[in-house]
Amino acid sequence: MPMNVIEIENLRSRYNGIDVLEDITFNVSGGDYIGLVGPNGSGKTTLIKNILGIVRPAGGQIRLFGHKQSAFQEWFRVGYLPQRLSSLNPGFPSTVEEIVALGLIAKRRMPGYSSKAHHDAIDRALDLLNISDIRKKKIGELSGGQQQRVLIARAIINEPELIILDEPATALDPETREQFYAMLKHLNRQRNVTIILVTHDIGSIGQHANKLLLVDRRVVFYGSFDDFCSSTHMTDLFGTHSQHVICHRHEF
Template identity: 40%
Template sequence: MSTPVFEIRNVSYKYYEKMETTVALKDINLKIERGEFMAIVGPNGSGKSTLIKLILGIKKLQEGEILINGKRMNRRNRETKIGYVSQKAASFAKGFPATVKEVVLSGLTKKRGLFKKFNKEDFKALDEVLDLLDIEDLKNKNIASLSGGQTQRVFIARALINKPEILVLDEPTEGIDAKNVYSFYEVLTRLKESGTTILLVTHDIGVVVDQADTVACLNEHLHFHGSKQDFLKLDEAELSKVYGFPLQLVNHDHTRSCCEVPYAN
């Protein structure tokens, strides 16, 4: 059996504020295989953001461990093996005086160093990732002039130029209109077909379940982890119990019938 590219073992996390303790995550266990597309779903306040911060090293582990290729995650393998796209990427780009080329190449600074010049291999990697995401024509455009969907592709390119083991996307379609959301998920399909391992975190089940290989349903505990086919067999009562409020079955234009999860506090 092959070693998972990414593994979360017995991870728990609590917040301590004003003599009160809030459990954000309780005994989370997840494995992501190479080339897999996993969607982590759950309402707001379910612990998804906390889990991402632990994966990225923004927060320190309190209990449990995280492994990459069977080795305990540390600062070095985290930075070189995990590509990350924030939900705030599109808004960050507004008014930012840089070209697409400069933004994508900046993804190499952790690997090469801040003041080292880019070489022929770097520019080759730039062209390859721009071509993969079908944005080579935007190479010399100012990022502030792009649409939300185009901007997200640029930041995905920035995350991928280092050839990470896994691409982590946190609510990547926030602030993107419906037309560009559809285009964005087409990009993820292309990345999956190229062999990229994808971990997508979202509150919205409907727009991802048709594309993900596996689904993890998180709300403090890991309530479900399995194939999307098994996930779709869960009835509304089971899902509503997990989410703490009623769910409705709806049709999305670019997916089959699935569950719509509204925002919840």
């Protein structure tokens, strides 16, 4: 049985004195590919920020790879792609290579870390995302799709076992989006990387993820697509059409 990568129990999160998340309990197993969906303001981003330690929970327990999150040190096992690509400073004077290398910071004080290993890791991440040819370009000179690839390369440079992505496909054109989803599927199926993908793209999530986590301040539904397709939760929030689209396109 695969080990739990994430265990969350009775998580509560507050913002400006208001409960944004309440009584969140679920586990994520190694190798899961989870689509995290919910209406606007439902707390999806807050949930992943709690998991990543960006926001401090108001209550409850989070465990990562069996360790209490507050004491977790092995952040190189987790890759994160934030939501706000549009807020990137276009004048930031860093090259693609420099930005991708920033991902290595989580491993900086690990034994065996060397300059050679550093450069090899950068090369591997750039190759995987097919952006080696733009490594010397400044981040502000790239298209939205290329910038997104750079940030993904930064997120996967440590070959993490868990990748959390917050609406990663919004800046991508349809072709790049398909390539991006194919890359995630490859990481999940070939390398057994656990993926949590926050998305509004409910039409295509069924093609990629094997589980669905539906939140609306609480966990409304968490389980396989088969279970989901026979439930009424999604229709309550998004209408009958969305359920049909997701269940129809689900491949697993």
